[in-house]
Amino acid sequence: MDESSTPTLGERVRRAQRGDEAALRELIVSYQHRIAGFTYAITGRSDSVEDIVQMVFVKMARAIERLKAPEQFESWLFRLARNTCIDYLRRQRLRKMFVPFAPEHENVAEPEGAVDAEELDALRHALAQLRPKDRALIALVQEGRSHAEIADTLRTSVAAVKARLHRAREQLRQFYYSDEN
């Protein structure tokens, strides 16, 4: 397939907005793994990843018609994912307040065999020490997004992104390398 026939992201989004289900499917397939990685970095739970990612894409499918700037699809999608993950974590915290768990049910570890690499385990534990919003920020950087794109996703300034990112990275390194040792 030559490059001229490959639809741009904007074109695919516009087709999805017009109700083209094949275009919507293409968008899901293109982004599902990236959103899964992003979700896992924020929530730290393997068993919730599929449910949360599904929520994100169902919301995307229902709201895509209202997206005014199709070229901003990625920023919009990651903003949706970030908010969905943070809402999910907030609900989990509220649930813990109202449903008394026995001590053995608090801070449940990943299911056996779920995490099979030391490096991943160390990173997961280090990420768990950060606030969810800081995890989301670092996860956006890992997605290869620029400071300007992250500022657009989070609806804040580039200066604010740089300052928060610097602090979050320092904290992450501190926890990651102390955990590794």
Next chain:
Amino acid sequence: MKTEELAWKRLHEHAAAQLSPGFADRVLRKAREASSPLLVSHFAMCAATAALCLVAVALYNAGSSSDEAAQSLAGWSEIAAQAGDLESGQ
């Protein structure tokens, strides 16, 4: 590759592996389900709640209006009786 870079790579691989086959199709199916029946039932519930509230307000008003009317009537009857007593006493 640095340890941290490798860790991120593993994180993404692990997360991607959590999505079972046919994920996109399941999402599309759920999105289709979510858009119509849920909306209809949402509106139906809102309409039913509004109707119930109206009925409750109407019933309360009807009840309290008739009580008030009876009390007013009793009050006026008493005043009329007292006026009658005063006149006959003069």
